[in-house]
Amino acid sequence: MARQFTRERLEPVLVTADERLTSRAVLGATIGNILEFYDFGTYSFFAIQIGQAFFPATDPFASLMLSLATFGAGFVTRPIGAIVLGSYADRVGRRPAMTASFAMMSAAILVLAVTPSYETIGIAAPSLAIFARLLQGFALGGEVGPTTAYLMEAAPAQARGLAVSFQPASQQIAATAGALVGEILSLTMTSEALNVYGWRIALLLGAGTLPFGLWLRSALPETLHRPEVPPPVVQPVRRSPAARRVMSLGFVILASCTIITYVTGYMTTYALNTLQVSAPLAFATPLVSNTVGIAAALLGGWLADRAGRRHIMIWPQITALLMTYPVFLWIAESRSALALLGGFGALTLIGTIPYSAFYVSMAEGLPKNIRGSAFATIYAFAIAIFGGTAQPVVAWLIHVTGNALAPAWYMLAASAAGLCAMLMMPETAPPKLQSAANKSSP
Numbered sequence: 001m002a003r004q005f006t007r008e009r010l011e012p013v014l015v016t017a018d019e020r021l022t023s024r025a026v027l028g029a030t031i032g033n034i035l036e037f038y039d040f041g042t043y044s045f046f047a048i049q050i051g052q053a054f055f056p057a058t059d060p061f062a063s064l065m066l067s068l069a070t071f072g073a074g075f076v077t078r079p080i081g082a083i084v085l086g087s088y089a090d091r092v093g094r095r096p097a098m099t100a101s102f103a104m105m106s107a108a109i110l111v112l113a114v115t116p117s118y119e120t121i122g123i124a125a126p127s128l129a130i131f132a133r134l135l136q137g138f139a140l141g142g143e144v145g146p147t148t149a150y151l152m153e154a155a156p157a158q159a160r161g162l163a164v165s166f167q168p169a170s171q172q173i174a175a176t177a178g179a180l181v182g183e184i185l186s187l188t189m190t191s192e193a194l195n196v197y198g199w200r201i202a203l204l205l206g207a208g209t210l211p212f213g214l215w216l217r218s219a220l221p222e223t224l225h226r227p228e229v230p231p232p233v234v235q236p237v238r239r240s241p242a243a244r245r246v247m248s249l250g251f252v253i254l255a256s257c258t259i260i261t262y263v264t265g266y267m268t269t270y271a272l273n274t275l276q277v278s279a280p281l282a283f284a285t286p287l288v289s290n291t292v293g294i295a296a297a298l299l300g301g302w303l304a305d306r307a308g309r310r311h312i313m314i315w316p317q318i319t320a321l322l323m324t325y326p327v328f329l330w331i332a333e334s335r336s337a338l339a340l341l342g343g344f345g346a347l348t349l350i351g352t353i354p355y356s357a358f359y360v361s362m363a364e365g366l367p368k369n370i371r372g373s374a375f376a377t378i379y380a381f382a383i384a385i386f387g388g389t390a391q392p393v394v395a396w397l398i399h400v401t402g403n404a405l406a407p408a409w410y411m412l413a414a415s416a417a418g419l420c421a422m423l424m425m426p427e428t429a430p431p432k433l434q435s436a437a438n439k440s441s442p
Helices: 002-006 019-045 047-054 060-076 078-091 094-114 124-141 144-154 157-188 191-207 210-218 241-265 267-273 279-307 309-334 337-365 368-401 406-424 431-439
Strands: none
Touching: 019 094, 019 144, 019 157, 019 191, 019 210, 047 124, 047 191, 047 267, 060 078, 060 124, 060 368, 078 094, 078 124, 078 144, 078 368, 094 124, 094 144, 094 191, 094 210, 124 368, 144 157, 144 337, 144 368, 157 191, 157 241, 157 279, 157 337, 241 267, 241 279, 241 337, 241 368, 241 406, 267 279, 267 337, 267 368, 279 309, 279 337, 309 337, 309 406, 337 368, 337 406, 368 406
């Protein structure tokens, strides 16, 4: 099915003046991205239930760690998918790469959703679960780079920030959808039903998007050969010093963003296991924080189109860095709905803004002939190293220290590293914005 949709000619090529086509392209890429990230991220919301189904153990902590390790397995193949599908996007086109990625992701989540439990088929159950996660990782590894390149190339120069902000915003929308599904299931099902088959319903909802997603992406116009006006700051030299600098700094910022994102994704399990709050409140925590994250991501892109990329990266990052410890202290001491929903929601609101500006800055800073593969590969390695380990590391820190503030320590270190890299990122905004931003650059 995927090959049927990727054999098509790459025409029509998106042209600069066709704003209607630009809007359709951004919408289509974003919706496909939402569906993929929903499929991948829903696992983390049901880590406890999946662990009980595929990795039963007498020690609940051992079962949870095995489940989180399988979640991390999805990050092992992300660099491979990034290299393969990212290079494919740079050689053949953004659209066929995005379509193939979506098809593989949907097939993988279908396998995970219908695999019987360990009690039914024994060792085959965790084996199939690990295989599905590896395939998901490969697919998602080839998603982010081509999609980000596509969003940047489809937009006019004065709106690149807003267009590219739909990349992080779509990830927040996907996380919100997963949390909303979890919230509804936790409110309408008994704990026993949720553990046995409720999580499968959530996964099957994602698998059901396969036909719609393939149709949506096959209809997108291609941007690979669209001329860029004005030309990007970095000249199209594969190994130029400017490009290497952007890639190196981008890796650090993506690592920082990844740790924060996956610690945020762990909040449901953290609220249930560590804080011992009710299931509806636990599922509501990421639901609220991700909802405000959607608005913050779009706001960050909009501001980056008006104030330059660096300002919108740096100042909100400093604010979020200062907020992290007090917010977690409030949560750990009060364990109230106000702290979990209000405090963590405010932290997400401020902390999401910088990364929209970063996404467009990195896309603009990479030569077009390697934009899809370079962005995808850097993103995938940062995710594989730091995303795949973030939740197990936090769970382990809480277990060995017995301190509910352990997630804050990890987030603080990540935020500080990201801020240092942001301070060294060049300004890549179009000339008019760049001149205005440099006058008051920190």
